[in-house]
Amino acid sequence: MSTSWPGNPLKNIQSPPPADIEINQGVEPIPIKDLCQQVGVKDDEYELYGNYKAKLKLEILDRLKDQKDGYYVVVTGINPTPLGEGKSTMVVGLTQAMGAHLRKNVFATLRQPSQGPTFGIKGGAHGGGYSQVVPMEEFNLHLTGDIHAITAANNLLVAAIEARMLHESSQTPAQVFDRLCPKNPKDGKRTFSKIMFRRLKKLGINKTDPEDLTEEERARFAILDIDPTTLTCNRVIDTNDRFLRKITVGQATTEQGHSRETQFDITVASEIMAILALTTGLEDMRERIGRMVVAFSKNQVPVTADDLGVAGALTVLMKDAIKPNVMQTLEGTPVIVHAGPFANIAHGNSSIIGDKIALKLVGSEGFVVTEAGFGADIGAEKFFNIKCRYSNLVPNAAVIVATVRALKMHGGGPEVQAGIPLPKAYIEEHLPLVEAGCANLQQHIRNCKKFGVNVIVAVNKFTTDTDAEIELVKKKAIEAGADSAILCEHWAKGGAGAADLAAAVAAACEKNRKEGSNFKFLYPLDIPVKEKIESVCKNIYGADGVQFSELAEKKIAMYTNNGFHNLPVCMPRHICLSATILN
């Protein structure tokens, strides 16, 4: 689209690279309004948040609805280890190479990091070395407030649930009805608000004047009768605060003994974060928020945010969060940072809206490189089976990141601890450990191939890796079916260090488009829940079968009875691990 896509190769690269922060602050970013113009965003289609961040309006999708999408690339990794494989750094380095070196139109699309890990041992998620998002403090801290908006919306919802349970327990149905639908002080008349008609419809009450409801109908309308043991929505906070993992709330005397055990979750693990990542627009988000099942009634009827009448307020709190954020890399190539659901419990991918806008902006010959959280088992499986299913976007290639160090660990290398010097095996050549660890990489390659995508293995070079170790990884990757395996040095050299990878990815994408995509999901939506779970466990985790506990059987039955059986399955990490044990 644009003939002058932003991208400036780094100059004065030092070896070894200085500290991340020194590199990050040593670059003068392009004013983000200039960058927006350069990628074809019109003046009234973005909103600045300071000089280096902007939000993109969803109207871009309307304007470009006839534009053909660019190539779509997902970056995933081998099983994560404390040593890190550098997936985010790889996405940044690959797009720097594509944009500033191969001079292609390109966007990286990343998740917004949580402040929990940022202030913990893990640190920020802005990349590293000469492949970073700038300015790192904007990226890692508040960004434009999206996670804060989710916190506010989620906690308003929980406060509404708690207050409702208290009122229902301390008032008669008629009193609760009065509270929800009071007489207007001026004319003494009651009216239903717009949102209430959703609940009336659900109850099959076809009346528009509150006064026409019978006593029994008023009670059904007003009383949600929530079973507190079924609450699925916890309060959230974006701080790593271990003392909130198990708490008791409602201990003030004003709460009349309605205390209960609960917990705070980290904000990025909330359902509203998952909604932000999956939604396709404001109206869709409103509907998804309204459908959220927050608990079940004592009669096992799902209770939703719409039943509570708060979905409109939550949507208002999220009205800016839905707009994707634009930043840039060290080499001035554009990055969308939007949504950040945790992969261990949610689907672990950045937003569909961000990817859709980026795919239009880069044009049909451009590239969008996104990251799937965690390893290819958890993150990429959900990218394919969940994100791509909802977005209708078809990936042209998958990049699997591997490091010699992490493979050595998977191969049985000694334990590693933060703050303790690395054992010798990780800093000296050790081919047997690498070879043993390649079993992990090979399984991920085979897993990705099951979705019908081309796989490029990117070996992220650490300074201590030897040539023989790297050659071994490449050989093993090709053996397992990878379309290519490329050494990358973007950490040490910026985009220039990933130029070979960029060329290989571009070639794979072009070949894929020319030959036609073989992309497929692992399972269709219209099979029973158990079969979907079995499909993931067998295909991805190598399980021979799945045993369902009594609780699991009960929950699956309840979900099925309530019509949730036609959704894709999103399996949290610990379920995956339990499944693996059956192998």
Add this chain to the structure above:
Amino acid sequence: MSTSWPGNPLKNIQSPPPADIEINQGVEPIPIKDLCQQVGVKDDEYELYGNYKAKLKLEILDRLKDQKDGYYVVVTGINPTPLGEGKSTMVVGLTQAMGAHLRKNVFATLRQPSQGPTFGIKGGAHGGGYSQVVPMEEFNLHLTGDIHAITAANNLLVAAIEARMLHESSQTPAQVFDRLCPKNPKDGKRTFSKIMFRRLKKLGINKTDPEDLTEEERARFAILDIDPTTLTCNRVIDTNDRFLRKITVGQATTEQGHSRETQFDITVASEIMAILALTTGLEDMRERIGRMVVAFSKNQVPVTADDLGVAGALTVLMKDAIKPNVMQTLEGTPVIVHAGPFANIAHGNSSIIGDKIALKLVGSEGFVVTEAGFGADIGAEKFFNIKCRYSNLVPNAAVIVATVRALKMHGGGPEVQAGIPLPKAYIEEHLPLVEAGCANLQQHIRNCKKFGVNVIVAVNKFTTDTDAEIELVKKKAIEAGADSAILCEHWAKGGAGAADLAAAVAAACEKNRKEGSNFKFLYPLDIPVKEKIESVCKNIYGADGVQFSELAEKKIAMYTNNGFHNLPVCMPRHICLSATILN
């Protein structure tokens, strides 16, 4: 300064005014970048947050350091009632009158509202009728994320406190020292971080190499020995969630039995919010955050954020929040919205930095109108004794807002409840109730006069007020020493309805500058704490004296022993009320 200060009188005013939201959304705001230019902010001195909000950089104060300040006006009120007196609406209406009708340079400076009241019965704080800040949803919800940044900073601090208490209880002093000051895995050497030298200095340890510390010094350095019963810093949330008023945290088995009772406060009641409102710059904020006393040790030594080593991280989280936010009124006059400490427990005023920048931008003949929260007893007393003392700014006039309805309530009128029709006394003429209620207004006038400022009473007209009632209020105000008393109809008519008030305020300010200010504090800082408390109680609340409980005596002694006796006193509402009982 500017010859074309922004301000456009409203057209097509309807009577009665339509709903607030209809008026608010019916106006097309000036792009905030245009407004910034019109008030003399240079292009590199503001950061846009969308099209209608901007942050002002503190560098403006350096550039304009030789500019003479404009006139400084504080708006306060009679004792608040559920009926509302319309202080925020008055500030907005007065500045609309000053700017769009009298064509003077003017800024309103307001507090950022908390989402707690916004989603509660009180609603937003954007004003009302034809005197509002636009767009109201930007003003009332996230604004630019300042309150969210405070939440994040405060909760990171509390998480650090909890984690420290746990580690100190489960590890030896040598282990905690190791954790704080670990050996570098590469060279085996320990180094102190910059922030640690603050604690070393406090302990009187004059060494720079951690290895030089004796075992006893290491233990003193590492062990804060916090007494959990003295913690003064609670977690915060900006949601009205009654179930968090009393909770037990740390009940997970991983916390090894270290559960404790605590509570969440509303974010705007946090010390970090108070710091934001009082600070004069980034370095000052860093120092204030570091000095925060979060608890006392078991030996009654104050434990600060600097002792915990987290003040740098908290300051980084607050680096954007310190920049004041610019918005506008319905009539296009500029508004600064910055900081919002609750007046019932903190000092209840918008930020010093916001006022300082506004006073420079309006120029020596311009006006800055700010609001002091709650009534003149609580909000204005703290405005004068605390905010003006720290800012060195001298107010030229005080406006006290009164309504006939609220005065009737103070005069013994019937109780009022949300959702129930107003009793007759409030909607029909009732002079005896008004007269009795004027005692409240008169006391507030006398209180303000004690600070040596001119007082203008603004009677905020409601549609049901009669001429006789309004004349009575004006007469009683003048009797009590008000310099003038003016009827205002800005709710119904916009700035045009407050033009008389604006003229009176301008005249009072000009007279004050010409004749010289008599402004004074109620008490000097170097008298004992008890005398300061007595001064406020006797002068403001009409107390005959103050009785100090045993706990109060103990706390005052502890504060004095720790050198905190030279600070102004900030009395929360319930203490004020207890003091009043002695009257």
